[in-house]
Amino acid sequence: MSRKTVSHTAAPDAFKMLPAERKAAGWLASIYALRMFGMFMILPVFSLHAAGMPGGDNLSLVGLAMGIYGLAQACMQIPLGWASDKLGRKPIIIGGLLLFAAGCWLGYVAETVEQLVWARALQGAGAISAALSALLADVTRDEVRSKGMAMIGASIGVTFALSLVFSPVLYKFFGLSGLFAMTGVLSILGIGVVIWLLPTPNLADQEAKLKGSFADGWAVLTQPDLLRLNLGIFTLHLTQMSLFVVVPSLLLSSLELPLAEHWKVYLPVVLGSFVLMVPLMVWAEKKAKTKQVKLGSIGLMGAVLLGFVLFSNQGWALVVLLLAYFVGFNLLEATLPSWVSRVAPLSHRGLALGVYNTSQALGLFAGGALGGLVFRHLGAQGVFECVLFLVVAWFLLAMGIKALPPRAATVAAVQVPADGSTSPLA
Secondary structure, three states: OOEEEEEOOOOOEOOOOOHHHHHHHHHHHHHHHHHHHHHHHHHHHHHHHHOOOOOOOOHHHHHHHHHHHHHHHHHHHHHHHHHHHHHOHHHHHHHHHHHHHHHHHHHHHOOOHHHHHHHHHHHHHOOOHHHHHHHHHHOOOHHHHHHHHHHHHHHHHHHHHHHHHHHHHHHHHHHHHHHHHHHHHHHHHHHHHHHHOOOOEOOHHHHHHHHOOHHHHHHHHHOHHHHHHHHHHHHHHHHHHHHHHHHHHHHHHHOOOOHHHOHHHHHHHHHHHHHHHHHHHHHHHHOOOHHHHHHHHHHHHHHHHHHHHHHOOOOHHHHHHHHHHHHHHHHHHHHHHHHHHHHOOHHHHHHHHHHHHHHHHHHHHHHHHHHHHHHHHHHHHHHHHHHHHHHHHHHHHHOOOOOOOOOOOEOOEEEEEOOOOEOOOO
8 A cells, every 4th residue: 555654854742643643533532422422311311211111110120221231341342342353443333333223222112121121231232442442542652542542531521411411301302212212313423433534544564463363362361461450440430330329419418419400510520620630641641650640540539539538528528529539530541541552462452452341341330239239238438438448459459560661752754544544653
């Protein structure tokens, strides 16, 4: 394939995203946003609506309908991540979005809670997070990959906050079936973005590497640093889910803020946390201080949890603690998958991110279950103390991870394929 080389009289800053990288990350973030906005819109009203359907008196079945999405995600992330290594990123992403859309259609026509269980399982089976993250890793350099991950994290955070605002309004006019229909339409729009707007990685010049080996695949499952990273994302999302079993009731009692107005806290807290975390992330990448920032973020979360133990009932202290929590959370959410993509063998990058995203999904499931169980028996303080213990254990284990090597500060030339596709620039 012919290439054109764009030379620069002065080598550009390697830690600044190139236009092609920024565009690719933006479109990938839009796919996450389209898909997650639909999912988030359903969650605030799901259990209330399901209670009025046949089978809604069975709380275990309603809970299964809520949680089976995460379980299906956990089951499918690894095989679909591995398949994206062998069959290409785009076909797997499109197939996953079609599965998700099929689950939306089943949710639209569902008349019983049991049918909603199948709808949510089918939605979860379209587990494309690993393939999307691998595609982002394919088309960005190591130096800027965390920025791309942060763009995706920001899109998810903003859509979460916006869904809290729009979900009750849209549910009032269209009902749960209408929300499922909107979610399906958004996923189909995502397919259009994949086909026409996302770059296709050009990996022909790395064909030998992409064939990989059994040893590379085994390393994904046993490499100590990858195990630490997978444990980290598991603990991070266990913490998140456990906290949000408790936090809504604290906002209600401490600030006397009705559930419909909780977005007034979540939206500024999430946006403010991104403003505070981006300079730290950029500094970590430029100065090769990623390990220090990772440990600092875990330490910050531990301090926040200690603050929850001491001050959770003191009104605006809760808001400050949430802001600090999301600074640490978003730093880790942006840097951990980037770290995985750099440590994993290139030939099994999708598989590695599949294992990583499976760990994330299991963390969400375990956090909800653990938070609910502890809250029931030990109250909010018990949840905070339990999660604080887990974060301290995570910090001690994370200390053993190898620091990433520093990257070059400049890029002498950028190669762009003549057909407009992109290739890794590192």
